[in-house]
Amino acid sequence: MEFRRLRTNKIFNQIILYSIILLLVIVIGAISVLLFEQKQSHSINNFFDALWWALVTITTVGYGDIVPTTFWGRIIGVIFILLGFTLFSIFTAFISSSFIDSRIKERKGLSKMKEKNHILICGWNKSLNQILDHITKEKVRKPPTIVLVNELDEDSISTILNNYPSLQIRFVKGDYTNQEVLNRANVAFAKNIILLYDRSKPNSSPSDERTIIATHNIIYLKLKGKITLQLKDKKYLPNVRRDRIQNVVIFDEVGGNMLANSTFNPAVPDFIQEILKFKDGIGFKEIDIPTDFINKTFAELALYFKEKDKYIVLGIVSEQIEFSIDKVLSDDSSSIDQFIKHQFEISRKKFSKEETKSHIKVKPDDSYIIQDTDKAIVL
Numbered sequence: 001m002e003f004r005r006l007r008t009n010k011i012f013n014q015i016i017l018y019s020i021i022l023l024l025v026i027v028i029g030a031i032s033v034l035l036f037e038q039k040q041s042h043s044i045n046n047f048f049d050a051l052w053w054a055l056v057t058i059t060t061v062g063y064g065d066i067v068p069t070t071f072w073g074r075i076i077g078v079i080f081i082l083l084g085f086t087l088f089s090i091f092t093a094f095i096s097s098s099f100i101d102s103r104i105k106e107r108k109g110l111s112k113m114k115e116k117n118h119i120l121i122c123g124w125n126k127s128l129n130q131i132l133d134h135i136t137k138e139k140v141r142k143p144p145t146i147v148l149v150n151e152l153d154e155d156s157i158s159t160i161l162n163n164y165p166s167l168q169i170r171f172v173k174g175d176y177t178n179q180e181v182l183n184r185a186n187v188a189f190a191k192n193i194i195l196l197y198d199r200s201k202p203n204s205s206p207s208d209e210r211t212i213i214a215t216h217n218i219i220y221l222k223l224k225g226k227i228t229l230q231l232k233d234k235k236y237l238p239n240v241r242r243d244r245i246q247n248v249v250i251f252d253e254v255g256g257n258m259l260a261n262s263t264f265n266p267a268v269p270d271f272i273q274e275i276l277k278f279k280d281g282i283g284f285k286e287i288d289i290p291t292d293f294i295n296k297t298f299a300e301l302a303l304y305f306k307e308k309d310k311y312i313v314l315g316i317v318s319e320q321i322e323f324s325i326d327k328v329l330s331d332d333s334s335s336i337d338q339f340i341k342h343q344f345e346i347s348r349k350k351f352s353k354e355e356t357k358s359h360i361k362v363k364p365d366d367s368y369i370i371q372d373t374d375k376a377i378v379l
Contacts, residue, residue: 018091022058025087029080030054036073043067058084113170113186118145120190120225122176122214123198124152125206127230131194132164137283143167149176149185150200175201177214179221187218190225197230208236215240275379286317287376299366301376311378315362319373 030050037044043066044050053066057080068077119135121128128148135143145168148160157171174181176198187193195214199206208231215229228247229240240248275283293301298316305311360377361368 015095018094022087022091025080025084026051026054026058029058029076029084032076033068033073033080036070036076037068040070043069044073054080054084057081058088060085060088111170111172112184113147113172115145115147115170115186116189117191118147118170118186118189120147120149120185120187120193121196122149122182122185122194123196123211123230124148124150124200125196125198125230127196128160129163132160132167132169134283136164136166144191145170147172147185147190149174149181150198151175151202152200177210177217179217182214182218182221188221193218193225193227195227195229197232206232208232212236212239283379284314285311285378287311287378289370289374289376291372293370294372296370297366298364298368298370301370302366305376305378309378311376313376313378315360315377316364316368316370317375317377318359318361318371319375 030047030053033053034044034047034050037050038046044053049066053068056063056066057077068074121131132146135146143166147170148157149172151173152160157173161169161171172181172185174184176182176185176195195211195218197206197208198210201210211229211231215227218227228249230249231237231240232250234250237248289301290304293304298313302313305313
């Protein structure tokens with residue numbers, strides 16, 4: 001992975017340049033010593049012998065199986081040893097420092113990410129550990145790369161990395177409302193983007209305004225992933241554009257409801273917390289519905305999942321189109337409509353032709369008919 005990252009910057013070009021110079025010095029040294037040794041020495045009789053001597057000498061291995069014996073051959077040998085030792089030392093030192101510098105930048109969160117289809121988590125609060133715990137417990141063949149963007153200090157990030165050694169976690173340090181920081185995290189190619197109610201910014205109070213600003217900055221970029229927001233206050237929901245936003249979670253709203261529920265149903269909060277921990281693969285999951293069950297009843301689907309996977313179907317989530325530009329514009333193809341469409345096409349902002357919203361149906365009636373836009377929420 002380190003080598004792949006080096007290829008995309010000037011360090012790789014410098015390594016190639018130094019390698020070419022080193023190779024030329026070896027070839028020139030071999031040809032020079034061969035000119036004086038070929039007819040007067042029993043050690044160096046051909047170009048391969050000379051090349052072997054030059055390579056062994058410049059790398060300071062010094063087997064001593066092949067050595068120059070003539071006066072000028074030894075003079076060339078002395079020059080070659082001094083020149084070659086210097087060049088080879090510089091070359092090895094440069095490669096070592098390049099890798100060390102790359103590791104230092106990565107640890108400090110200053111590297112530019114090249115990952116694609118990664119999970120991007122912007123901001124930090126106690127929810128981050130819960131997210132990472134859940135990802136760790138998910139039984140997937142290849143865990144996704146996780147890129148964290150926040151302003152935590154180096155020790156705090158090291159603690160997170162040490163607590164989750166099984167996950168591929170990368171770090172970008174900076175304010176996630178800044179587009180340059182988002183570009184370093186390769187936000188345009190993230191599969192999922194989670195914006196937390198951020199508590200990582202030093203000497204600053206967390207606010208929903210920063211989350212909303214970051215959301216609009218991300219939407220402005222041409223990205224492929226869906227966004228999940230964590231807000232503190234419900235009043236900001238109208239400020240959030242639904243385009244590209246998969247879900248909005250109100251910070252501690254679930255916790256407040258569980259505390260209230262504990263007054264009358266004390267066992268329910270404990271039960272929910274156990275399920276949310278996703279122990280031994282037991283927990284809530286969103287899964288696709290087989291196409292065979294489209295236009296069939298919820299009762300048939302629930303029976304199928306119970307018999308096949310021992311899943312309990314708790315509800316249905318349906319993706320429904322909320323907005324379409326074509327619905328707003330009339331069908332008469334007037335000049336005004338054409339102008340509006342043209343402006344959408346040439347705009348550098350990313351407008352979606354259609355916007356969808358998830359509708360949750362908790363334990364629908366057995367007679368509910370499954371649609372092709374439905375997914376199942378199971379336990």
